[in-house]
Amino acid sequence: MNGEIKFNEETLATVNKIIGRYPADKSKSALIPILHIAQAEFGGWLSPESMDYVASILKIKPVEVYEVASFYSMFNLKPVGKCMLEICRTSSCWVRGAEDVVKHIEKRLNIKEGETTKDGMFTLKTVECLGSCGSAPMMQVGASYHENLTLDKVDALIEEYRVSGKQRSYTDLDYKNTL
Amino acid sequence: MGKKLLIQHADVPNIHTLQVYKEKGGYASVEKALKSMAPNDVVEEVKKSGLRGRGGAGFPTGMKWSFLARPEGVDRHLVCNADESEPGTFKDRYLMEKIPHALIEGMITSSYALGAKSSYIYIRGEYFYVARILETAIEEAYAAGYLGKNILGTDYSLDLYVQVGAGAYICGEETALLESLEGKRGNPRIKPPFPAVAGLWGRPTVVNNVETIAAVCPIVMMGGDEYAKIGIGRSTGTKLISASGHINKPGTYEIELGLPVEEFIYSEEYCGGIINGRKLKAVVAGGSSVPILPAELILKNDKGEPRLMSYESLSEGGFATGTMLGSGGFIVYDETTSIVKNLYTFARFYHHESCGQCSPCREGTGWMEKILHRIVEGHGKPSDIDLLWDIQRKIEGNTICPLGDAAAWPVASAIRHFRAEFEEYINHPERIKDVKHYYSVHQLAGA
Ligand SMILES: Cc1cc2nc3c(=O)[nH]c(=O)nc-3n(C[C@H](O)[C@H](O)[C@H](O)COP(=O)(O)O)c2cc1C
Ligand code: SF4
Ligand code: FES
Numbered sequence: 001m002n003g004e005i006k007f008n009e010e011t012l013a014t015v016n017k018i019i020g021r022y023p024a025d026k027s028k029s030a031l032i033p034i035l036h037i038a039q040a041e042f043g044g045w046l047s048p049e050s051m052d053y054v055a056s057i058l059k060i061k062p063v064e065v066y067e068v069a070s071f072y073s074m075f076n077l078k079p080v081g082k083c084m085l086e087i088c089r090t091s092s093c094w095v096r097g098a099e100d101v102v103k104h105i106e107k108r109l110n111i112k113e114g115e116t117t118k119d120g121m122f123t124l125k126t127v128e129c130l131g132s133c134g135s136a137p138m139m140q141v142g143a144s145y146h147e148n149l150t151l152d153k154v155d156a157l158i159e160e161y162r163v164s165g166k167q168r169s170y171t172d173l174d175y176k177n178t179l
Numbered sequence: 180m181g182k183k184l185l186i187q188h189a190d191v192p193n194i195h196t197l198q199v200y201k202e203k204g205g206y207a208s209v210e211k212a213l214k215s216m217a218p219n220d221v222v223e224e225v226k227k228s229g230l231r232g233r234g235g236a237g238f239p240t241g242m243k244w245s246f247l248a249r250p251e252g253v254d255r256h257l258v259c260n261a262d263e264s265e266p267g268t269f270k271d272r273y274l275m276e277k278i279p280h281a282l283i284e285g286m287i288t289s290s291y292a293l294g295a296k297s298s299y300i301y302i303r304g305e306y307f308y309v310a311r312i313l314e315t316a317i318e319e320a321y322a323a324g325y326l327g328k329n330i331l332g333t334d335y336s337l338d339l340y341v342q343v344g345a346g347a348y349i350c351g352e353e354t355a356l357l358e359s360l361e362g363k364r365g366n367p368r369i370k371p372p373f374p375a376v377a378g379l380w381g382r383p384t385v386v387n388n389v390e391t392i393a394a395v396c397p398i399v400m401m402g403g404d405e406y407a408k409i410g411i412g413r414s415t416g417t418k419l420i421s422a423s424g425h426i427n428k429p430g431t432y433e434i435e436l437g438l439p440v441e442e443f444i445y446s447e448e449y450c451g452g453i454i455n456g457r458k459l460k461a462v463v464a465g466g467s468s469v470p471i472l473p474a475e476l477i478l479k480n481d482k483g484e485p486r487l488m489s490y491e492s493l494s495e496g497g498f499a500t501g502t503m504l505g506s507g508g509f510i511v512y513d514e515t516t517s518i519v520k521n522l523y524t525f526a527r528f529y530h531h532e533s534c535g536q537c538s539p540c541r542e543g544t545g546w547m548e549k550i551l552h553r554i555v556e557g558h559g560k561p562s563d564i565d566l567l568w569d570i571q572r573k574i575e576g577n578t579i580c581p582l583g584d585a586a587a588w589p590v591a592s593a594i595r596h597f598r599a600e601f602e603e604y605i606n607h608p609e610r611i612k613d614v615k616h617y618y619s620v621h622q623l624a625g626a
Contacts, residue, residue, distance in 0.1 A: 021342070023254075026361070036304065036307075058362075064362075067364055071364040072344070074305070090266045090524050090525075091266055091424075091525060129265075129267070131263050131305070133429075133510070143308050170305070
């Protein structure tokens with residue numbers, strides 16, 4: 001992140017297109033999609049400055065943005081690593097070894113669930129059912145679903161992400177791993 | 180082999196493109212409805228079909244549509260519920276990812292029936308890549324004249340949009356979904372008014388599940404009466420079932436309603452039996468919210484008759500010995516599974532997902548998670564089982580939305596059918612301590 005909280009022209013065009021999906025006096029409906037974009041563009045989390053900026057675009061009160069951002073689990077209100085490793089821990093994944101995956105990553109990255117590695121590369125998070133129960137255990141990283149995990153597969157993915165060094169967002173269009 | 184109406188072409192190469200989808204007969208229902216039927220004719224066919232909502236509650240779709248208020252000069256909306264967050268459920272994702280045009284076609288035909296001019300697909304945020312697939316397909320549909328102004332040269336015009344959520348199970352509840360679509364927290368609304376009268380932005384709105392909307396296409400093509408002949412009794416048509424857990428072939432299957440549960444679990448056509456030839460212990464038949472049943476009660480009802488995959492057969496026996504078809508999230512547990520630990524994952528889920536508006540749900544889910552956690556950790560007290568029972572009973576029926584009930588039922592049913600296992604945890608924690616109770620990923624890899 002270069003520090004400036006402002007969308008570039010291209011992003012603004014996308015934002016305006018999203019606002020255009022709703023009746024003219026209902027542009028607040030665009031809030032959640034725009035927060036996704038803000039999170040992706042401003043360092044992977046929603047700082048108060050980012051949220052105030054989004055409020056100014058939609059001409060709503062900052063508190064209307066805060067209360068929404070804090071409700072939804074995909075919005076990070078604190079800085080996180082460039083790659084958030086999100087492991088589903090609910091029933092179907094649990095019975096097929098999700099706990100092993102979590103423990104393995106904790107050991108390998110030397111962090112506990114909820115923590116971020118010192119180099120700021122990875123955050124480990126456990127999440128609830130992601131609709132991938134038939135391909136358990138699974139892990140979401142940004143927009144990518146990684147399914148039918150084995151510990152070897154997890155190791156390979158972590159290496160791949162580390163080498164690439166890129167920030168991963170939910171809005172990334174890299175969905176090659178699923179299709 | 181049962182009839183397939185929704186996903187029979189899922190494995191056709193490039194079926195996600197408009198061209199291939201059309202080659203397989205796609206968009207015929209739009210042609211037929213817009214060119215040869217009045218909107219109300221479509222509603223009538225859906226009524227005759229007996230189609231019931233595939234999102235979980237099983238409410239008759241035609242009846243829901245006929246409740247839609249139609250005041251002059253006020254826009255109406257169709258909103259597709261693609262939030263799909265009920266643990267064990269992934270059938271909508273399969274349908275949208277593989278055959279996005281099936282949903283889009285259903286949205287157009289259904290929007291026409293309801294007189295909607297702009298419709299929305301609300302999809303859970305985690306399915307972002309699926310939203311991209313839908314958006315690409317929608318662009319194709321606009322370019323081919325199936326969306327936009329004067330569709331296929333008729334008077335009917337429609338805009339269709341996809342909106343992503345941001346991680347909240349409660350946004351699958353239809354009024355919470357509408358709040359979220361309006362850019363707010365996903366707090367369920369108090370009903371009435373129902374969405375059919377005051378929904379999105381206060382306008383009359385129908386909310387339907389992905390699969391429900393997709394099913395409208397075959398209904399329009401074959402006619403409601405023919406559709407009603409498929410299935411069994413009041414469970415008409417086909418249903419997508421997402422199967423997971425300890426089975427050889429997890430995945431999404433389309434079944435004709437009325438298929439015996441035993442056949443679904445053991446036949447090669449469907450789940451292919453239990454992994455490693457182990458014994459079946461229990462099944463959650465319709466997503467995490469429905470009562471869990473032990474093997475003997477899921478294969479046969481309490482009268483000893485075979486249990487069928489239908490709304491009626493699965494709920495036979497009420498909550499004492501039955502369950503529900505729900506969303507079709509079918510989770511299978513083998514003999515090694517700890518029902519107590521599994522229940523803990525559900526209790527944690529509901530506590531995490533409670534929106535917090537009603538105290539019985541907010542506090543009750545928290546307590547149930549806490550108590551189950553201490554039981555699982557070997558610190559349970561003998562009074563804990565009755566305490567759990569008491570808490571779940573106080574939630575049920577005392578909340579704004581059905582999430583409270585959904586949190587209570589798994590607890591009640593686990594205690595009802597597996598009480599001895601809870602007692603074992605509490606009285607002999609040392610026996611439980613080192614047992615893993617789940618498959619390691621190495622075991623699954625076949626090592
Ligand atoms: C907590 C909760 C979560 C729900 N989640 C979903 C969901 O993810 N998808 C869905 O279609 N319906 C869900 N429903 C049911 C919806 O409220 C609504 O009944 C459904 O979308 C209606 O569509 P249908 O009649 O086509 O089934 C949920 C209900 C509750 C109470
Ligand atoms: S029952 Fe639970 S989720 Fe539903 S409105 Fe009340 S607190 Fe929210
Ligand atoms: S239980 Fe893990 S994806 Fe559904």
